[in-house]
Amino acid sequence: MAKKVAFLQGNEAAAQGALYAGCTFFGGYPITPSTEVAEVLSIELPKIGGKFIQMEDEIGAMASVIGASLTGAKVLTATSGPGLSLKQELIGYACIAETPVVIVNVMRGGPSTGMPTGPSQSDVMCAKWGTHGDHPAICLVPASVQELFEETVRAFNLAEKYRTPVMVMPDEIVAHMRERIVFPEPGEMEVINRTAPSVSPAEYKPYDTKFGDVPPLAAFGTDYRFHVTGLNKAEDGFPTTKAALVQAEEERQVRKVEANVDDIVTFEEYELADAEVVVVAYGSTSRSARFAVNEARKQGIKAGLFRIKTFWPFPDKQIAAIAGKAKAIITPEMNLGMCTQEVQRCAQGKASVSGIFRVDGEPINPGQILEKIKEVK
Amino acid sequence: MSQRYEIRFSGAGGQGLILAGVIMAEAASIYDGKQAVQSQSYGPEARGGASKSEVIISDTLIDYPKATVVDALLALTQEAADKYSHDLKEGGVLLIDSDLVKKVPAGKFKTVAFPIINTAKNEVGREIVANIVALGAMVALTEVVTKEGAEKAVLARVPEAFVELNKKAFQMGYEKAIAARA
Numbered sequence: 001m002a003k004k005v006a007f008l009q010g011n012e013a014a015a016q017g018a019l020y021a022g023c024t025f026f027g028g029y030p031i032t033p034s035t036e037v038a039e040v041l042s043i044e045l046p047k048i049g050g051k052f053i054q055m056e057d058e059i060g061a062m063a064s065v066i067g068a069s070l071t072g073a074k075v076l077t078a079t080s081g082p083g084l085s086l087k088q089e090l091i092g093y094a095c096i097a098e099t100p101v102v103i104v105n106v107m108r109g110g111p112s113t114g115m116p117t118g119p120s121q122s123d124v125m126c127a128k129w130g131t132h133g134d135h136p137a138i139c140l141v142p143a144s145v146q147e148l149f150e151e152t153v154r155a156f157n158l159a160e161k162y163r164t165p166v167m168v169m170p171d172e173i174v175a176h177m178r179e180r181i182v183f184p185e186p187g188e189m190e191v192i193n194r195t196a197p198s199v200s201p202a203e204y205k206p207y208d209t210k211f212g213d214v215p216p217l218a219a220f221g222t223d224y225r226f227h228v229t230g231l232n233k234a235e236d237g238f239p240t241t242k243a244a245l246v247q248a249e250e251e252r253q254v255r256k257v258e259a260n261v262d263d264i265v266t267f268e269e270y271e272l273a274d275a276e277v278v279v280v281a282y283g284s285t286s287r288s289a290r291f292a293v294n295e296a297r298k299q300g301i302k303a304g305l306f307r308i309k310t311f312w313p314f315p316d317k318q319i320a321a322i323a324g325k326a327k328a329i330i331t332p333e334m335n336l337g338m339c340t341q342e343v344q345r346c347a348q349g350k351a352s353v354s355g356i357f358r359v360d361g362e363p364i365n366p367g368q369i370l371e372k373i374k375e376v377k
Numbered sequence: 378m379s380q381r382y383e384i385r386f387s388g389a390g391g392q393g394l395i396l397a398g399v400i401m402a403e404a405a406s407i408y409d410g411k412q413a414v415q416s417q418s419y420g421p422e423a424r425g426g427a428s429k430s431e432v433i434i435s436d437t438l439i440d441y442p443k444a445t446v447v448d449a450l451l452a453l454t455q456e457a458a459d460k461y462s463h464d465l466k467e468g469g470v471l472l473i474d475s476d477l478v479k480k481v482p483a484g485k486f487k488t489v490a491f492p493i494i495n496t497a498k499n500e501v502g503r504e505i506v507a508n509i510v511a512l513g514a515m516v517a518l519t520e521v522v523t524k525e526g527a528e529k530a531v532l533a534r535v536p537e538a539f540v541e542l543n544k545k546a547f548q549m550g551y552e553k554a555i556a557a558r559a
Contacts, residue, residue: 007403007413117419177416177442178399180406290440366441 004183010148010175011036011078014104014168015044017152018076020184021191023102024050025073027064029057029083032116033172034106037078058083062090065101069094070228072219074156074193078104081114084123084130091165092131093230095253098207098217100159100194104152104168106175107283107334109361118361119172121283122335127167128312134250136257138166138264139312141282145179150189151309157192158264162256163214169311171334173284173363197224206237207249213256261313268307271297275304277373278326278351280319280343282308285332285364292369296377303373308339316346323347328376332356332364352376380435382521383444386511387429387461388453390419393508397451398430400512400530401522405434408526414442427456434521449519451511453493458482470518472511472554489518491557496549506546513550518558524551 008016015037018026026041038054045052051068055061058079065075079087084105094101107123109115127139138158142151148170155166195216197204206226208215215235218224231239232246240246257264271293272278281289286307296303306322308315319342323329329351331340340355347353356372358364384401386394395417402415412435420426431444446466452458452473462482465471473481475490493514497507509531516527528547535543 005407007399007406007415173416173442177414178402179414179442180412284442287440287442294440363443365443366445 003185006181006183007178008145008181009036009178010145010170011106012040013145013149013181014078014152014170014175015040016183017149018102018156019044019048020149020186020189021074021153021156022193023074023076023156024048025065025068025075026051026077027053027055027068027075028061028077028079029055031058031080031083033108033175034078034080034083034104037076037104041076058086059090062087062094066090066094066097066099069099069101070220072222074100074160076102076104078106080106081108081110081116081123082112084126088126088131092133092135094165095131095135096133096230096232097228098163098215098253099165100163100217101165102152102155102159102168103165104170107169107171109359115361117172119284119363120334120359120361121171121285122338122359123169124311124335125338127169134254136162136164136254137312138162138164138257139310140166140168141308141311142168142170142174143283143286143307143309144174145177146181147309148174149181149183153189153191157190160192160194161214162260163194163217164253164256171283171285177284201225205235207233207235209235209252213252213259257313264310265313265315265318266309267315267318268305268309270305270307272304272306272322274302276302276327277330277377278304278306278322278328279330279332279369279373280306280308280322280339281332282311282339285334288364288366289332289369291366292373295366295370296373301373301377303377311339314342314346319343319346320348323350326351328352328354330354330356330369330372330376332369332372334358334364380437381439381445382434382449382519383447384432384434384449384515384519384521385429385444385447385461386432386451386515387427387457388451389457390426390428392428392453393505394428394451394453394511395419395430396534397508397512397515398432400534401515401527402432402434403533404516404522404527404530405432408529409522411436411522412439414439416442427454427460429457429461449515451515452478453507453511454478455480472514472518487558489514489554489557491553493550496553497546501542501546501549503542506542509543509546510550510553513547514554517551517554
C-alpha cells in the first residue's frame with residue numbers, strides 16, 4: 001500500500017509526530033508562532049481518548065504536563081519566546097524531579113514580545129541555561145517539515161529513555177513553512193516508552209540508582225506511591241541535604257545526558273571530505289547554507305556543510321575534528337552569535353570562526369553566506 | 378523546467394494569498410509529483426498590512442525555502458506591488474489588479490493586468506474567491522503546474538457547497554489572464 005502523503009506545515013507535522021510517539025496529553029497556552037501545534041492536538045487528542053487542556057498561562061501549562069507525565073502519560077507542551085521564559089522555573093522542576101516531558105518551542109524574535117511573526121534562532125542558549133542550576137539539556141533543531149515530525153518522535157524517545165525534559169526548537173520558518181511529508185507506518189520508527197518498575201510497590205524507590213543512572217518511573221495513582229519535590233532528594237524521593245547524596249544526585253542527573261552524547265547527538269555532513277571552508281548551521285539557516293555551498297562548489301571553492309541536528313548536547317567532538325582539518329568555519333545564525341561561541345570553544349583556535357548574524361526578522365539568504373565563503377577561503 | 382521556479386503571491390492580510398500559495402504548492406507537490414515549499418511572511422495584524430506567500434517549485438530537492446530571484450509575482454495592492462517587485466527577475470511575469478495597482482512598477486518583466494477583485498465580485502459573484510481567480514491566472518501565466526493538478530488542489534480545499542463557485546473563479550482567472558497576456 002502506498003504510504004500516506006500530505007502537504008503539511010511544520011507545526012502540524014510536530015503535532016502529528018507527537019501522536020505517532022504516543023502522546024496522550026497536551027497542556028499549553030497558545031502563542032504565535034507555535035499555535036498550530038496546540039490547534040491540531042485540540043482536534044486530534046480527544047479522538048483517541050487523550051486530553052487537551054488550555055491552561056491559564058504558560059506556567060500552568062508546564063505544571064500540567066509535569067503532573068500528567070507522572071501519571072504515566074506521554075506529554076507535550078508548545079510555546080514560543082516569552083512563553084519559554086515563563087516555563088523556565090518548572091523546566092528546572094522537571095529536570096530535578098526527572099520527569100519526561102517534550103517542549104516544542106518555535107523560535108521567534110526576542111527578548112520579550114520582540115517580533116512575534118518573525119523568525120529567529122535566539123532561544124538556543126535559553127534551552128540550556130534558561131533554568132537555573134546544573135541540569136541536563138537536550139535540544140533538537142530540525143530543518144524541514146519531515147524532520148520536524150521525526151525529531152518530535154525522537155524527542156519523546158529521549159525524554160522517556162533518560163527521564164528528562166527534551167526541547168524541539170524549530171525556527172519560525174521551519175515551523176510555518178509547508179512541504180510534502182511522507183508519514184511512516186506504525187512500527188516503522190522506533191517508539192520508546194519509559195521503563196516501568198520491576199519491584200513491588202513496597203520495595204519501589206523513584207530514584208533507585210541500583211537500576212542505573214535512569215531509575216524506573218512508576219505511574220502516580222497506581223499502587224506505587226512516591227514523593228515528588230523540587231528539593232534535592234534521596235533515592236526514596238524525599239528531600240535531603242546530605243552532602244554526599246546531593247553531590248551524587250546532581251552529578252548523576254547531568255551524567256544521564258553527558259555520558260550518552262553518542263546516542264543523543266545527531267548531525268549531517270555534506271561535502272565535508274575535502275572542505276577547506278565549513279559552514280556550521282542549523283534549522284532553516286542550514287538550508288541557505290546548503291544552497292551557498294553548492295554555489296561555491298560550482299565556482300571551484302572547496303566548501304562543505306556541517307548541519308547541527310542536536311544543539312544540546314553540543315557536537316563538541318565533531319566540531320573539534322572539523323577545526324583540525326578545515327581552514328575556516330562560518331557560522332550563520334539568526335541571533336548575535338550563540339552557536340558561534342560554542343563553535344569557537346570547540347575549535348580552540350585551530351580554524352578561524354566567522355559569524356553571520358541577523359536579528360531583523362529576515363532569514364539569512366544564500367548570497368550572504370556565499371559572500372562570506374569567498375571572503376574567508 | 379529550470380531547477381527552481383519562484384512564485385510570490387502578495388497583497389494585504391486577509392485576501393487569502395497564503396491559501397492561494399498553499400494550493401499552488403499542493404498542485405505541484407501532491408498532484409504533479411514535483412518538489413514544492415510554501416512559506417509566508419506577515420505582520421502581527423489579523424487583517425491589512427502587506428502580506429506575502431512564496432512558493433518554490435523544483436524538480437529536485439529545495440534547500441532555501443524563500444525566494445531569491447522571483448519568476449512570477451502577483452500583487453493585489455499598490456503597497457505590495459511597491460514592496461515586493463524589486464527582486465522580480467528580468468523576463469519574469471508580474472500580475473496586478475488593474476483597479477488597485479495604478480502605479481505599475483517599472484522593470485524588465487512582462488506585466489499582465491486585469492481587474493482581479495472586481496472579476497470575483499461581479500462576474501463570479503463573491504469577492505471572497507478573488508484569491509482563486511488570482512490563482513487561476515497565475516497557473517495560466519506561469520505554466521509551472523498543470524491546470525488539472527491545480528483544479529484538483531483547489532477542489533480538495535473547498536467545502537462541497539462551494540465547489541462550483543471556486544471552479545468558476547479558477548476558470549475565469551485562467552481565461553482572463555490568457556486574454557490579458559495576448
